[in-house]
Amino acid sequence: MEEQCRGNLLVFINPHSGKGKSLETFAHTVGPKLDRSLVRYEVVVTTGPNHARNVLMTKPDLGKFNGVLILSGDGLVFEALNGILCREDAFRLFPTLPIGIVPSGSGNGLLSSVLAKYGTKMDEKSIMDRALEVVTSVSAKAESVALYHVKTDKQTYASFLSMGWGLMADIDIESEQWRRTLGAHRFTLSGFFRSFHLRTYKGKLTYRPYKPRNFSPSSNVFNVYDKTVQQRINEIKESHEKPPLEGWELHGNDNEKVSEEEEEVTIEDEFINVYAVTLSHISSDGPFAPSAKLEENRIHLSYILYKDIGTRIDIAKYLLAIEHEKHLDLPFVKRVEVSSMTLDTISEGSYVVLDGEVVDTKSVTVSSTRNNICVFSSSA
Numbered sequence: 001m002e003e004q005c006r007g008n009l010l011v012f013i014n015p016h017s018g019k020g021k022s023l024e025t026f027a028h029t030v031g032p033k034l035d036r037s038l039v040r041y042e043v044v045v046t047t048g049p050n051h052a053r054n055v056l057m058t059k060p061d062l063g064k065f066n067g068v069l070i071l072s073g074d075g076l077v078f079e080a081l082n083g084i085l086c087r088e089d090a091f092r093l094f095p096t097l098p099i100g101i102v103p104s105g106s107g108n109g110l111l112s113s114v115l116a117k118y119g120t121k122m123d124e125k126s127i128m129d130r131a132l133e134v135v136t137s138v139s140a141k142a143e144s145v146a147l148y149h150v151k152t153d154k155q156t157y158a159s160f161l162s163m164g165w166g167l168m169a170d171i172d173i174e175s176e177q178w179r180r181t182l183g184a185h186r187f188t189l190s191g192f193f194r195s196f197h198l199r200t201y202k203g204k205l206t207y208r209p210y211k212p213r214n215f216s217p218s219s220n221v222f223n224v225y226d227k228t229v230q231q232r233i234n235e236i237k238e239s240h241e242k243p244p245l246e247g248w249e250l251h252g253n254d255n256e257k258v259s260e261e262e263e264e265v266t267i268e269d270e271f272i273n274v275y276a277v278t279l280s281h282i283s284s285d286g287p288f289a290p291s292a293k294l295e296e297n298r299i300h301l302s303y304i305l306y307k308d309i310g311t312r313i314d315i316a317k318y319l320l321a322i323e324h325e326k327h328l329d330l331p332f333v334k335r336v337e338v339s340s341m342t343l344d345t346i347s348e349g350s351y352v353v354l355d356g357e358v359v360d361t362k363s364v365t366v367s368s369t370r371n372n373i374c375v376f377s378s379s380a
């Protein structure tokens with residue numbers, strides 16, 4: 001029996017994510033398919049916030065697995081990565097421990113972005129079917145997704161998806177109450193409410209425009225079951241091609257001379273919305289930043305200033321335009337690709353939302369790095 005085992009997965013199931021179906025999905029679909037594929041698994045059913053984080057922070061035998069499966073949404077992926085970030089071997093694990101996602105949460109930007117690359121139709125059923133196929137296949141492949149360094153008043157985080165403040169951050173958080181009943185439609189309903197009770201937010205936004213600086217990232221596609229995490233770590237150590245990254249490597253290295261085009265820009269004003277994304281999709285609706293690529297380390301920043309909008313109707317137009325991928329064409333939406341940005345909030349009353357999770361801070365700096373994680377992405 002021992003030789004027949006193809007690999008080993010560590011599985012986290014959040015029984016309360018999204019519509020609360022993840023335990024059922026694992027018992028009826030994922031588990032039996034993994035059994036048929038002779039993939040073993042160790043299951044952790046999370047009992048509340050920080051459970052997955054604590055397991056990943058302290059688990060001594062992560063090297064024996066081929067990957068981690070997460071049955072939840074972006075929230076649990078964020079928690080898992082930030083648990084790993086607390087480990088001494090974090091930067092050896094990020095590029096060698098593939099993360100597979102079964103989309104039981106209501107926010108699935110990471111999975112949608114990864115599957116969109118392979119032409120998956122962006123609706124709930126196609127994403128679920130494709131995700132199940134990918135994570136249960138013995139020929140599963142994983143590839144690089146850029147990781148971002150985030151510093152707040154209190155903490156450093158690893159982030160992969162978005163940072164928002166103002167209109168869209170409020171919509172995201174205020175609509176959580178409708179998660180079970182409305183699923184992804186909760187964003188639309190809450191959006192209309194917000195556009196008619198429009199708030200403005202005073203803040204200072206500083207950014208540095210993006211320049212490649214001789215960095216050309218690649219996807220680094222690999223087979224999940226060819227090697228265990230420990231074997232991949234050893235292989236990197238033994239290869240003399242490139243020294244492995246042992247910590248954060250920021251894209252904007254202080255020793256390099258900053259060109260004129262990279263000089264910092266500062267805007268202090270009344271904002272309606274500040275939204276920065278690092279992947280194409282923030283949900284299974286159309287892409288929010290169509291030009292974003294998984295492995296590239298650009299931050300796609302967009303913002304709306306109060307002084308640039310005409311009426312509240314403009315905001316309803318903006319929210320509607322997101323579904324049709326026309327939001328970035330609106331004249332009052334400013335967009336720029338940056339390698340770092342700092343938001344200092346001056347007004348109270350909005351949330352700073354990182355990868356969909358609220359972080360308690362008045363100031364947040366997001367920086368591009370040359371670090372990456374790896375995510376299950378295809379099965380062919």
Ligand SMILES: Nc1ncnc2c1ncn2[C@@H]1O[C@H](COP(=O)(O)OP(=O)(O)OP(=O)(O)O)[C@@H](O)[C@H]1O
Nearest residue numbers: 017018046047048049072073074075076105106107
């Ligand atoms: N058993 C549990 N009960 C309640 N919360 C949990 C439990 N297990 C994990 N959590 C927390 O719930 C959050 C899940 O967010 P996630 O995004 O994965 O799912 P979601 O239902 O789609 O939520 P969101 O709509 O915010 O994306 C995480 O922050 C995690 O810490």
